Amino acid sequence: MFARDPLPFFSAPFTFKKNANHIYVKLSLQDGPPMDFMVDTGCPYTLVVTQQLAKQVGLKPLNAQSALTKYGMVSEPTRISFAETAYRRSADVVKHDLPGAMILTEKNVGSYFEEKRFGGILGLGFLYLFNVLISYQKKQLSFFAQEDPYPILASAPELPFLLDTAKDQFMRVSIDIPGLEVKLSNVVFDTGSIYTILPKNGLTKSLSINTPTVGNSSGCWA
Incomplete structure (x- = not known):
């Protein structure tokens, strides 16, 4: 609802x-x-x-x-x-x-x-x-x-994002990765991505992520 x-x-x-x-x-x-x-x-x-x-x-x-x-x-x-x-x-x-x-x-x-x-x-x-x-x-x-007041799902949390149209026009969010004590900021929300999350070079090793996790189109890249 x-x-x-x-x-x-x-x-x-x-x-x-x-x-x-x-x-x-x-x-x-x-x-x-x-x-x-x-x-x-x-x-x-x-x-x-x-x-x-x-x-x-x-x-x-x-x-x-x-x-x-x-x-x-x-x-x-x-x-x-x-x-x-x-x-x-x-x-x-x-x-x-x-x-x-x-x-x-x-x-x-x-x-x-x-x-x-x-x-x-x-x-x-x-x-x-x-x-x-x-x-x-x-x-x-x-x-x-x-x-108009935008719709909110009563059973789901909101995920605020930043959109700097003067910079690069990307939707950027902050997320927590389950199982890792780290919070990623400045993450691009990209429905055109085939990955759940795709870290930048260098970030993969520091987070001990071997390969990107393939997910659906609600993917993000850092």
């Missing part, structure tokens, strides 16, 4: 693919056919797509040198819509106009997208526009207005 239970703008089901250990939602880009997009809180961008998909839906890069980045090109304004919903207040709440998407120029990453058969990444830049509840039990994302 929720201690506070406001109605969300909309809720979207997600799938968990065991072959990749990631969660995916169905999105339509530029009113194109629905495709799987990975939900990744470790990605600071709003939306990331491959060059191939951008060409398919007619999404063009901005004609400006400033649109070039380390990983790709910023696109013209684009529209996404959630193709599957469990609940929505109205038909329009699942459609969102974005200033632009990141069109990847890195071929290795683009090839990985195509190999795993998903269209791109829905990143933290989009999730940051809402209060978002990720329910692994229901396999559902619920999007609430930022000004």
